[in-house]
Amino acid sequence: MTPVTETLPATGAAAAQAGGAAPQSAAVTVEIFEVGGGLAAEVRAASGASPMACYQCTKCSSGCPVAARADLMPHELVRLVQTGQRGSALGNRFIWECTSCHTCVTRCPQQVDIPAMNDALREIGRREGVAAKGTAVPVFNEIFLETVRKRGRIHEISLMASFKLRTRRLLDDMDKAPAMFSKGKLPLLGERVGEKAKREQIFRKAVAAAAAQAGDAKGTSGQQGGSR
Amino acid sequence: MSYVFYPGCSLDGTAKDFYSSTSAVAAKVGLEMPEMEGWICCGSTAAHNSDPLLADALPAFNLQKAAGKTVAVACASCYSRLKMANHHIASDPVVRQRVAAATGAHYDGATPVLHLLEILGRQMEADVEAAVVRPLSGLKVACYYGCLLSRPPEVTQFDDAEDPTLMDRLLETAGATVVDWPHKTECCGASFSITDPEIILDLSDRILEMARLAGADCIATACPLCELNLDMRQKDIAAKRGHRYDLPVFYFTQLLGIAMGAAPKDLSLGSLFVDPHPLLRSKGLDPDKQPRVAEVTR
Ligand code: SF4
Ligand code: SF4
Numbered sequence: 001m002t003p004v005t006e007t008l009p010a011t012g013a014a015a016a017q018a019g020g021a022a023p024q025s026a027a028v029t030v031e032i033f034e035v036g037g038g039l040a041a042e043v044r045a046a047s048g049a050s051p052m053a054c055y056q057c058t059k060c061s062s063g064c065p066v067a068a069r070a071d072l073m074p075h076e077l078v079r080l081v082q083t084g085q086r087g088s089a090l091g092n093r094f095i096w097e098c099t100s101c102h103t104c105v106t107r108c109p110q111q112v113d114i115p116a117m118n119d120a121l122r123e124i125g126r127r128e129g130v131a132a133k134g135t136a137v138p139v140f141n142e143i144f145l146e147t148v149r150k151r152g153r154i155h156e157i158s159l160m161a162s163f164k165l166r167t168r169r170l171l172d173d174m175d176k177a178p179a180m181f182s183k184g185k186l187p188l189l190g191e192r193v194g195e196k197a198k199r200e201q202i203f204r205k206a207v208a209a210a211a212a213q214a215g216d217a218k219g220t221s222g223q224q225g226g227s228r
Numbered sequence: 229m230s231y232v233f234y235p236g237c238s239l240d241g242t243a244k245d246f247y248s249s250t251s252a253v254a255a256k257v258g259l260e261m262p263e264m265e266g267w268i269c270c271g272s273t274a275a276h277n278s279d280p281l282l283a284d285a286l287p288a289f290n291l292q293k294a295a296g297k298t299v300a301v302a303c304a305s306c307y308s309r310l311k312m313a314n315h316h317i318a319s320d321p322v323v324r325q326r327v328a329a330a331t332g333a334h335y336d337g338a339t340p341v342l343h344l345l346e347i348l349g350r351q352m353e354a355d356v357e358a359a360v361v362r363p364l365s366g367l368k369v370a371c372y373y374g375c376l377l378s379r380p381p382e383v384t385q386f387d388d389a390e391d392p393t394l395m396d397r398l399l400e401t402a403g404a405t406v407v408d409w410p411h412k413t414e415c416c417g418a419s420f421s422i423t424d425p426e427i428i429l430d431l432s433d434r435i436l437e438m439a440r441l442a443g444a445d446c447i448a449t450a451c452p453l454c455e456l457n458l459d460m461r462q463k464d465i466a467a468k469r470g471h472r473y474d475l476p477v478f479y480f481t482q483l484l485g486i487a488m489g490a491a492p493k494d495l496s497l498g499s500l501f502v503d504p505h506p507l508l509r510s511k512g513l514d515p516d517k518q519p520r521v522a523e524v525t526r
Contacts, residue, residue: 046280065415065431097427100273101415102379106389119276126278136423137277144274145282152268154237160422173425176460183499184244193266198332202289205330206282 049113060104090125096135152193236306243452245496249481252494287313304451308376363403370444402487409442476504
């Protein structure tokens with residue numbers, strides 16, 4: 001974003017002329033960034049969350065379970081969204097580490113729905129191809145939803161296997177599947193349910209709606225409100 | 229009230245023990261809840277992370293099948309997604325219309341959804357009390373609710389958001405001593421089980437540590453994700469963080485089942501990773517041994 005540059009005149013000159021001893025300060029040049037608008041409105045349209053209501057009390061960050069380990073704290077992310085700093089707001093790791101635990105919004109005096117905001121930021125970031133590198137969450141989500149579309153229910157063994165193949169994390173947590181298997185926690189055959197055509201329809205409509213929303217967001221960013 | 233049970237995918241797999249102990253407890257208290265026919269996955273975290281319409285339409289597809297009954301849920305994650313979809317659909321006509329277009333049927337978001345803790349703790353307290361044949365005397369339990377039951381409170385309307393007590397009261401009814409502790413609703417890392425286990429280790433470590441500091445012998449959970457994280461990950465936490473707990477982590481239904489004298493095979497205690505038998509034996513609560521007559525007629 002390009003800032004507007006403005007020079008503020010020196011202060012204290014008038015008081016000094018009148019014989020007072022006002023402190024002097026030299027002229028300063030400041031860069032003014034346009035605050036708000038675009039990104040906050042897009043988030044609001046996509047999720048119903050209102051980042052603009054935040055007054056930076058930091059209560060959200062005090063209770064956030066991942067704030068200490070992430071590259072950003074929730075109140076900082078809200079500020080980035082308020083000030084429309086797209087790159088940092090969409091490309092951070094924090095949004096991929098948020099567990100959607102809802103602690104922040106439950107305690108926020110302004111009811112800023114940070115988990116909903118994060119859902120929207122993930123979606124926008126993924127769409128624009130600027131999501132942080134190194135997170136496996138989008139791949140997992142994709143495989144998960146594909147399984148639901150095809151089979152109707154999640155079959156954990158197949159889900160874990162596809163995820164490991166896609167992310168090449170074959171050796172991570174190697175002991176887990178056999179351990180769960182021996183506890184009878186991983187049935188080899190998953191259930192499949194009927195009504196496949198109906199499921200396909202739900203997924204098709206969802207993809208179409210997301211595409212329409214993406215088009216909308218481009219055309220109307222800056223406009224407040226909207227429906228999730 | 230008449231119920232239909234929505235088990236969700238976890239209860240079909242990693243949380244089979246939650247399903248069997250739930251059924252055992254339901255049978256003991258006379259709670260009838262046949263499994264919903266043709267249910268599908270609620271979409272879980274993956275759907276709301278990536279697609280708002282899907283996150284509402286998948287639950288709606290299931291909720292429409294309830295046909296006037298109350299949907300009973302045991303998995304906290306399914307509970308949260310079903311409640312959230314109801315909230316969105318009931319409060320926003322645009323969402324309602326989009327969901328109708330996607331599922332091909334009108335749905336108003338009004339199917340009641342209750343968690344098992346709400347049903348047993350609010351509506352069947354007397355039945356629970358009457359079914360206890362073997363009080364869990366001397367067992368000190370940290371009741372862990374996790375995130376998804378109590379938050380956001382305006383959506384789930386479950387209990388106090390910061391200090392829920394439904395599970396505490398139920399386990400007290402079953403004769404256990406519940407500990408006072410501050411991590412009832414702290415997050416365990418939930419869905420990062422497969423994608424980023426390090427998060428689980430960090431968060432679950434804190435919860436286990438606090439339970440131990442509070443003097444608990446064990447933890448009771450109401451969520452398949454929480455149970456697996458707190459139980460299965462103790463081995464990794466010991467190996468990678470050097471913190472050893474050996475704290476058994478139960479589903480609350482397993483503890484209620486023990487108190488109600490349910491059959492050991494239904495309790496499925498052998499599927500827990502931290503073996504709870506030494507603890508139970510030390511309290512005279514070995515489920516493989518029938519309760520003595522004195523216990524039965526307390
Ligand atoms: S708690 Fe709410 S108002 Fe306070 S900093 Fe966080 S988002 Fe802003
Ligand atoms: S919902 Fe996300 S941002 Fe909010 S407290 Fe939980 S992890 Fe932190």
